[in-house]
Amino acid sequence: MFRPVAGEPAFDRRRWRHEATKEEILGAAWGLARTRGLAGFSLRDLAFAVHMRHQSLYTYFPSKQAIYDAMFAQGMRALVEQRAALALDRDPIQALREAARAFLAFCVEDGVRYQLLFERVLPDFVPSATSMALSVEALSYLEAWHAAAGLTDPADVDLWRAVLTGLAGQQIANDPGGTRWTHLVDRAIDGLLGTARDPGRKRATVRGTRGRANSAPKEVEG
Amino acid sequence: MFRPVAGEPAFDRRRWRHEATKEEILGAAWGLARTRGLAGFSLRDLAFAVHMRHQSLYTYFPSKQAIYDAMFAQGMRALVEQRAALALDRDPIQALREAARAFLAFCVEDGVRYQLLFERVLPDFVPSATSMALSVEALSYLEAWHAAAGLTDPADVDLWRAVLTGLAGQQIANDPGGTRWTHLVDRAIDGLLGTARDPGRKRATVRGTRGRANSAPKEVEG
DNA sequence: GTCTATAAATGGATAGAC
DNA sequence: GTCTATCCATTTATAGAC
Numbered sequence: 001m002f003r004p005v006a007g008e009p010a011f012d013r014r015r016w017r018h019e020a021t022k023e024e025i026l027g028a029a030w031g032l033a034r035t036r037g038l039a040g041f042s043l044r045d046l047a048f049a050v051h052m053r054h055q056s057l058y059t060y061f062p063s064k065q066a067i068y069d070a071m072f073a074q075g076m077r078a079l080v081e082q083r084a085a086l087a088l089d090r091d092p093i094q095a096l097r098e099a100a101r102a103f104l105a106f107c108v109e110d111g112v113r114y115q116l117l118f119e120r121v122l123p124d125f126v127p128s129a130t131s132m133a134l135s136v137e138a139l140s141y142l143e144a145w146h147a148a149a150g151l152t153d154p155a156d157v158d159l160w161r162a163v164l165t166g167l168a169g170q171q172i173a174n175d176p177g178g179t180r181w182t183h184l185v186d187r188a189i190d191g192l193l194g195t196a197r198d199p200g201r202k203r204a205t206v207r208g209t210r211g212r213a214n215s216a217p218k219e220v221e222g
Numbered sequence: 223m224f225r226p227v228a229g230e231p232a233f234d235r236r237r238w239r240h241e242a243t244k245e246e247i248l249g250a251a252w253g254l255a256r257t258r259g260l261a262g263f264s265l266r267d268l269a270f271a272v273h274m275r276h277q278s279l280y281t282y283f284p285s286k287q288a289i290y291d292a293m294f295a296q297g298m299r300a301l302v303e304q305r306a307a308l309a310l311d312r313d314p315i316q317a318l319r320e321a322a323r324a325f326l327a328f329c330v331e332d333g334v335r336y337q338l339l340f341e342r343v344l345p346d347f348v349p350s351a352t353s354m355a356l357s358v359e360a361l362s363y364l365e366a367w368h369a370a371a372g373l374t375d376p377a378d379v380d381l382w383r384a385v386l387t388g389l390a391g392q393q394i395a396n397d398p399g400g401t402r403w404t405h406l407v408d409r410a411i412d413g414l415l416g417t418a419r420d421p422g423r424k425r426a427t428v429r430g431t432r433g434r435a436n437s438a439p440k441e442v443e444g
Numbered sequence: 445g446t447c448t449a450t451a452a453a454t455g456g457a458t459a460g461a462c
Numbered sequence: 463g464t465c466t467a468t469c470c471a472t473t474t475a476t477a478g479a480c
Contacts, residue, residue, distance in 0.1 A: 052465095
């Protein structure tokens with residue numbers, strides 16, 4: 001995330017180490033969250049994991065909430081970067097399918113991250129404005145893909161989000177590590193495309209494949 | 223839940239009061255959970271709400287986990303009872319639509335209950351065997367409705383659950399009190415029915431309504 | 445069944461020496 | 463930047479008087 005370049009005028013060794021330690025702390029926080037739950041680890045646990053006393057963490061983060069917010073930002077940034085790096089099919093419908101599979105893989109790959117980003121497991125945690133901006137940025141990709149496929153009704157995007165987070169949520173909650181729900185993604189998309197208000201010119205392709213995906217049966221990782 | 227009948231041989235006044243107090247405590251627990259989150263209230267808070275000292279709660283529940291489990295059982299029992307009481311259309315497809323709307327109403331009507339029943343907001347909470355049996359019982363209704371509609375593929379039920387919990391989850395998390403996602407339920411069902419592996423004899427009806435619900439536009443309550 | 449008293453631990457956060 | 467020391471609130475839970 002923080003990439004200083006040695007020799008450049010703006011390089012600041014002290015600041016560099018500071019940022020590196022912050023990321024080390026966040027890495028440990030993810031690890032603890034995965035084994036003990038998002039709210040299940042204390043600052044003492046976290047400090048111990050990075051060989052510090054818990055008080056020293058306050059040098060890097062002003063509060064536990066700030067740690068959660070940094071984790072949220074990391075997670076959302078990872079989603080943005082995944083989306084920016086996707087090389088989607090030229091066919092916008094096919095592109096939507098690929099994007100959906102990528103999103104499910106992203107969710108299932110880290111259930112705790114999914115909870116932090118898309119569920120309200122931390123009742124009193126509110127993402128900062130900076131973090132929310134990342135969230136909006138991630139969503140903008142989805143909206144653009146829909147627009148490219150001729151899906152201009154905002155409700156299409158809403159339904160899309162609901163269906164995919166629904167699949168991810170069930171997979172993570174009821175069959176962690178399996179594929180019971182993720183492998184339903186193509187069928188889910190068939191349904192979504194079939195009921196879209198403005199399916200655009202690719203509709204015929206979609207119609208002819210009802211009940212079976214017309215895409216490669218590549219399995220979602222997870 | 224506990225309905226003694228005065229005068230009958232099995233009637234036990236002491237036990238009756240005990241059960242009544244337990245339910246009063248659970249009622250207060252739901253109230254606190256709704257305002258401060260499922261994990262956001264302490265036994266002190268709860269005891270204060272029922273005008274007790276926190277230690278007295280242990281007369282009724284051996285631990286906080288037991289309180290959560292009793293809440294889980296109450297919530298699941300409410301779902302079972304809602305389903306048992308549904309007077310569904312004779313047309314099995316129409317019945318599925320009605321059942322879906324009822325389920326969404328059930329979820330949205332109490333977001334905290336939804337979280338307890340369908341999300342893992344309490345990392346170390348594991349429902350007891352008794353509670354899980356209620357969960358299975360609730361699911362059996364859904365399976366029966368699908369079977370009646372000719373939907374015999376278990377994946378159909380899985381996808382159904384994912385889509386509906388997805389809608390509920392988005393509604394509760396991103397538009398609490400609104401209808402941004404719940405009003406998409408008919409479209410979601412059109413998609414589900416359109417991609418079902420074994421849609422049965424009602425398929426033509428479903429097909430002809432793509433993009434618009436063929437059912438009454440009755441809004442989900444929420 | 446409810447209370448007082450208390451345990452025994454854990455929580456997040458601050459002050460100040462070094 | 464890291465530490466020791468400490469604060470102060472809060473947690474779940476138990477023992478025993480009444």
